[in-house]
Amino acid sequence: METNRRVFQVDRRDICYLRYTLESYDGMAVVRTIDPHAALIEVSIAPGCESIAEPLFEDLKKREGLRMEEATGQRRKEAALKKTYYIATMGCQMNEYDSEFLGQRLMEYGYRPVDDPERADIVVINTCTVREKADQKAMSLLGRLSRIKTRKNPGMILGVAGCLAQKEGQRLFHRFPQLDLVVGPRELSEIQGILDAVLLQKRRMIATRLDLPPLNASKIHQLQGKQVCAYVSIMEGCDNFCTYCIVPYVRGREISRPPRDIMEEVRLLIDQGVKEITLLGQNVNSYSWQDPDGSFDFPSLLQMLSEVDGLVRLRFTTSHPKDLSDDLIRCFKDIEILCPHIHLPFQAGSNEVLERMKRGYSREHYLELVYKLREAVPHIAITSDVMVGFPGESPKDFEQTLDLMEKIRFDALFSFKYSDREGTVAFHMGGKISEGEKSRRLNRLQTLQKEITLQKNKALEGKAVSVLVEGVSKKGGQWMGHTDTNKIVNFSFDKGKIGDIVNVLIKTAFINSLRAV
Numbered sequence: 011m012e013t014n015r016r017v018f019q020v021d022r023r024d025i026c027y028l029r030y031t032l033e034s035y036d037g038m039a040v041v042r043t044i045d046p047h048a049a050l051i052e053v054s055i056a057p058g059c060e061s062i063a064e065p066l067f068e069d070l071k072k073r074e075g076l077r078m079e080e081a082t083g084q085r086r087k088e089a090a091l092k093k094t095y096y097i098a099t100m101g102c103q104m105n106e107y108d109s110e111f112l113g114q115r116l117m118e119y120g121y122r123p124v125d126d127p128e129r130a131d132i133v134v135i136n137t138c139t140v141r142e143k144a145d146q147k148a149m150s151l152l153g154r155l156s157r158i159k160t161r162k163n164p165g166m167i168l169g170v171a172g173c174l175a176q177k178e179g180q181r182l183f184h185r186f187p188q189l190d191l192v193v194g195p196r197e198l199s200e201i202q203g204i205l206d207a208v209l210l211q212k213r214r215m216i217a218t219r220l221d222l223p224p225l226n227a228s229k230i231h232q233l234q235g236k237q238v239c240a241y242v243s244i245m246e247g248c249d250n251f252c253t254y255c256i257v258p259y260v261r262g263r264e265i266s267r268p269p270r271d272i273m274e275e276v277r278l279l280i281d282q283g284v285k286e287i288t289l290l291g292q293n294v295n296s297y298s299w300q301d302p303d304g305s306f307d308f309p310s311l312l313q314m315l316s317e318v319d320g321l322v323r324l325r326f327t328t329s330h331p332k333d334l335s336d337d338l339i340r341c342f343k344d345i346e347i348l349c350p351h352i353h354l355p356f357q358a359g360s361n362e363v364l365e366r367m368k369r370g371y372s373r374e375h376y377l378e379l380v381y382k383l384r385e386a387v388p389h390i391a392i393t394s395d396v397m398v399g400f401p402g403e404s405p406k407d408f409e410q411t412l413d414l415m416e417k418i419r420f421d422a423l424f425s426f427k428y429s430d431r432e433g434t435v436a437f438h439m440g441g442k443i444s445e446g447e448k449s450r451r452l453n454r455l456q457t458l459q460k461e462i463t464l465q466k467n468k469a470l471e472g473k474a475v476s477v478l479v480e481g482v483s484k485k486g487g488q489w490m491g492h493t494d495t496n497k498i499v500n501f502s503f504d505k506g507k508i509g510d511i512v513n514v515l516i517k518t519a520f521i522n523s524l525r526a527v
């Protein structure tokens with residue numbers, strides 16, 4: 011018996027909900043988004059399951075009021091004819107945001123997303139270069155896609171975007187002859203013009219200017235399904251030039267977006283059902299905007315956004331300790347929807363190392379900031395980034411890093427080994443630590459942090475917490491959401507529906523998540 015494929019015209023905001031509902035009936039149906047822009051989905055009903063599927067369709071239409079119209083032949087043909095794109099995203103939240111923006115521009119250009127690069131007409135890898143490992147991952151994926159292009163899809167337009175594209179530029183064309191375009195993070199808004207040159211003039215294009223304004227998605231940030239959390243970039247670039255960091259060289263100088271554009275984008279997302287916004291920037295604390303209508307620093311931007319109707323939760327990342335002002339700390343107390351969690355990278359616990367990193371603060375200053383944050387909001391969650399093996403880091407320096415961790419007891423820590431980045435000041439420093447020693451230090455550090463994180467999560471057992479229902483958990487069969495302190499919680503479906511803030515009781519704590527009833 012054949013699989014019965016039906017194509018429906020639905021409302022875009024319901025695509026994911028329909029996928030979750032129809033695919034939660036074991037093996038009954040598989041849902042594929044044919045064209046998110048035109049909101050066309052294909053439901054493949056397993057043989058013999060029609061008798062379950064039909065009444066379910068009727069129920070979704072009648073009881074839940076969802077739009078599910080059988081799509082006509084013409085509309086189906088149009089959609090099927092559309093060219094397709096595939097974006098692979100690596101690295102940080104900023105890259106995820108940039109990939110959403112790129113996807114939007116490609117859809118405006120008449121393309122639709124597919125989830126298999128072999129079937130795509132345009133394939134773009136949005137890359138990261140923060141550490142050597144990120145470069146290797148990007149290069150190996152580029153190699154694999156180049157082979158797919160050569161062997162299976164010669165018509166594919168292959169492109170690389172993001173920080174590695176910005177850093178390597180022309181060199182990538184030499185290394186990968188199949189590559190058609192290299193686009194830096196600030197040039198993504200120019201992608202349609204760049205594609206015109208590639209497609210119509212058959213030219214290989216490189217676009218890596220860093221003097222362009224930040225991407226402006228205030229009118230185009232359309233979500234590809236039911237999402238209750240979204241990112242909004244508020245600024246691009248960084249002026250800090252920490253000696254180990256490549257970001258200022260690949261993301262350019264700090265430039266903030268106009269508050270009205272940010273406000274417009276937030277409203278556009280809330281209209282699509284978003285409840286929680288995370289503001290993004292390499293160093294959001296130094297957000298600054300001035301025009302005849304007034305001047306804005308980061309605390310005043312937070313205050314303005316907190317008054318947007320429908321916004322339930324507000325978060326931001328990443329903060330630099332040297333720009334964490336008393337005004338910003340006060341926001342955690344005064345702004346009700348600002349979630350009590352801050353990601354505040356400390357990087358090292360020794361003043362000598364912090365000095366050579368050019369971080370611009372001392373361990374004493376960092377401790378004082380944490381003290382002020384906890385004085386303002388005692389249950390605030392503090393997470394951070396730390397690096398081991400910075401050039402010249404002595405065993406005593408490393409012990410000071412562990413000591414600072416024991417004093418502060420972070421909720422979670424992202425920890426890395428120092429990685430040489432050509433073009434940075436630290437690249438030329440002496441006193442490099444061996445890979446073996448770096449691994450030993452990282453091991454010790456991660457063991458300590460795991461103990462602390464588990465103890466802090468265990469302290470929540472038996473406590474009630476409020477959670478935003480975000481979607482189905484990775485393992486399936488239950489909801490997943492985050493507490494306002496940014497801890498992952500899994501709990502049963504009967505607690506509410508996507509987008510609700512629900513109160514649950516923590517039953518069991520693990521290192522990376524909590525289970526609730």
Ligand code: SF4
Nearest residue numbers: 248250251252255257
């Ligand atoms: S603050 Fe320092 S570590 Fe962070 S992006 Fe800027 S230069 Fe890099």
